[in-house]
Amino acid sequence: MRLIKSIFQKSLTAALLGISLSVCANVNGGKAIAEHLTTGSINELANDKTCDGTGGILAYAETKDYALYICADSKDIAQPRYYRSVNKNGTTGVKLTAKTYNPKQGNYFEFHNGDYVYMLQIPSENIKNPVLVVEFPYGSVYAQKITRFLITGEALSHISKK
Numbered sequence: 001m002r003l004i005k006s007i008f009q010k011s012l013t014a015a016l017l018g019i020s021l022s023v024c025a026n027v028n029g030g031k032a033i034a035e036h037l038t039t040g041s042i043n044e045l046a047n048d049k050t051c052d053g054t055g056g057i058l059a060y061a062e063t064k065d066y067a068l069y070i071c072a073d074s075k076d077i078a079q080p081r082y083y084r085s086v087n088k089n090g091t092t093g094v095k096l097t098a099k100t101y102n103p104k105q106g107n108y109f110e111f112h113n114g115d116y117v118y119m120l121q122i123p124s125e126n127i128k129n130p131v132l133v134v135e136f137p138y139g140s141v142y143a144q145k146i147t148r149f150l151i152t153g154e155a156l157s158h159i160s161k162k
Contacts, residue, residue: 036145037130039123042152054082059109061120062148063132065089068120070109077152083111083118094118123149 042057051057055072060066060078071082085093094120096111108121115137121130123146130149134142 015131036147037123037128038148040148040150042150044150050084051082051155055079056152058151058152059120059122060150061130061132061146062147063144063146065095065144066132068132071119072152083109083120121146121149 002004009041042060045057045060046129048057048060050069051071053074055074057069058072058077060068060069065088067086067088069082069084069086070080071084073079073081081098081117083094083096087093095114096113098111104121107124107127108119110120111118117133117135119133119135121127121133123130130146132146136142
């Protein structure tokens with residue numbers, strides 16, 4: 001039974017990502033590329049200290065409830081290494097370190113916290129309406145639409161090579 005739940009959980013997550021990935025879009029700095037999605041450069045967060053002690057802010061996303069930071073590896077500023085969330089309601093957010101990262105994913109960042117999986121989609125030609133997906137143990141899935149997405153030039157060129 002547990003194996004069936006695990007397979008269903010993975011299938012549901014893949015389906016949710018697949019639906020979102022099937023929509024076309026373009027990343028155009030500072031312009032709305034989908035309804036209620038604004039993109040731009042990390043330079044807009046010049047004084048933000050959330051990723052201090054890392055390689056800096058690689059990507060930033062906002063949803064209605066969260067500010068999400070993907071922080072770079074200090075040895076490779078184009079490599080995602082840390083996930084930081086700031087809850088807009090004032091409660092403590094999540095801080096995760098990537099154990100592994102598959103650069104061939106190209107269309108989302110994925111971080112694991114025990115049985116929880118955090119996936120942050122990257123707006124692109126294939127993803128018009130990106131979402132934050134949190135996969136809970138035993139199959140529950142939470143998704144929230146991204147309304148703002150900022151990324152470094154280095155990360156964008158790294159991703160566009162995929």
